[in-house]
Amino acid sequence: MVTTRQNGSLYTNIQNKIATIEFGHPASNSFPLELLKRLQKEFQKLSENEQVNVIILKSEGEKAFCAGASFDELVAIENLEQGKQFFSGFADVINSMRSCKKLILGRVQGKTVGGGVGLAAACDYTMAIEAAAIKLSELTIGIGPFVIAPAVERKMGLAALSELSLAAHEWKNAYWAQEKGLFAKVFESISEMDKEVALLAEKLASYNPQASQEMKSILWENTSHWDKLLMDRAAVSGELVLSAFTKNALKKFKK
Known part of the structure; x- marks a missing residue:
């Protein structure tokens, strides 16, 4: 079932100490600002929920995992304040994932662009299928992956961030992303991946929550x-999106 809601959907299901957050949007599971705000609040809420020991983050459907930020909202930015607010959406979500007391598992079932790569990188352990190619295309429209860069660099290293962001027109396949550390495991099918995600979530949910929380804080040291x-970084992006270069690039892209 794929949502048709203009602002997207977000559902959380809690069973056996495992919370599964599923987000969706008709435009390839992209994120309008309102949906990012809901996701941020959901991580904050689950962080304090004593009935939850581990979180799974997934998206709807069998195609794209996440196409990044909403293109329609990007095009509609008219001033610096709107620009900063728009790009702060992913900043807030990544920071809520970073400070969340629960370990977060990412389940990536398809192509991932821009902010979606940032989400995958901010998960503590991410699994994907072969079709889960990744791309950071921001430079092609005159901005850059500035907000998500720290999360991507922390997970994949500066060399991989450089390769992804400078070759902004290129898709990198799931095995490349695994080799660089973004994905822990890559599977041939969604069903195989789902079995492994469920198995790991079950194991993590059975561990001492205090130990898991301490482990998470070590993994996120110095952030x-x-x-x-x-x-x-959101302010930098907000300024660049107003440039003549970006406005022209977005017009061409829209056509």
Whole structure:
């Protein structure tokens, strides 16, 4: 079932200490700002929920995992404040994932672009299928993956971030992403991946929650400055999106 709602959908199901968040949007599971705000709040809420030990993040359907930020909202930005607010959406979500007390498993069933790559990188352990190619296409429209870059670099290293962001026109396949550390495992089919995701979630849910929380804080050491850093990066993107270069690039892209 794929949502037809203009602002997308977000559902959370909790069973056996495992919370599964499923997001969806008719435009290849992209994110309008309202949906990002809902996802941010959901991570904050689950972080404090004592009935939850582990979180699975997934998206609807069998095609794209996430096409990044909403193109329609990107085109509609008219001033600096709107620009900063728009790009702060992914900054807030990544920071809520970083500070969430629960381990987060990513389930990536298809192609992933821009902010979607940032989400996959901000998960603590991500599995994918062979069809889950990734791309950071921001430079092609005159902006850059500035907000998500810290999350991508933390997971994949500076060389991989450089290759992804500079070869902005190229798709990298799931095995490349696995080799660089974004994906822990890659599967031939969604059903195989889902079995493994469920198995790992079950195991993690059975562990001492305090130990898991301590482990997570170690994995995210030296990132407390991200609250400011990602907002500063959002402001840079918000300024660039108003440039003549980007406005022209977006017009061409829309046509």
